[in-house]
Amino acid sequence: MTWFILLSLLSIGLILILTEIIFVPGTTIIGILGLIFTGAGIYYAFLKFDPSIAWVILGFALLANFMAIFYGFKSGVWNKFALKEAMTSRSFDGRLIGLEVEMEGKAVSDIKPIGKAEFSDKIYEVKSDSGFISVGTTVFITKLEHNRIIVKN
Structure with missing residues (x-):
């Protein structure tokens, strides 16, 4: 036993x-x-x-x-x-198509330091390189990097 x-x-x-x-x-x-x-x-x-x-x-x-x-x-x-596949999609892919450095646009909201600006009849979320930018101000794109649009007035 x-x-x-x-x-x-x-x-x-x-x-x-x-x-x-x-x-x-x-x-x-x-x-x-x-x-x-x-x-x-x-x-x-x-x-x-x-x-x-x-x-x-x-x-x-x-x-x-x-x-x-x-x-x-x-x-x-x-x-x-085991997981053998990886996700390759990214959010906002193609967001910067049609935009170029030194392109002129207009602030449609206060940019402090993030806000919205209009370029070629489309509104984009942008980040200010030079601090506060008030609504209606003309802005210029200084950098396009990693789906970010950096602007200055």
């Missing part, structure tokens, strides 16, 4: 660790339960058996668990769950 309890605890622990690695990676709850069962089996071995036998059982349990972990990484199971 002692061997049955010991083998049951160690087997359940190993099965739970394999389940964590192969079927539900990343949840950690099943893996922690597997470690608890394995630890309980090793503790039980030290309680019921001679220490030399218990150390051998500990060695076999550690070897089996490390082999399971090694198998999980070597088999490529993680590749099935």
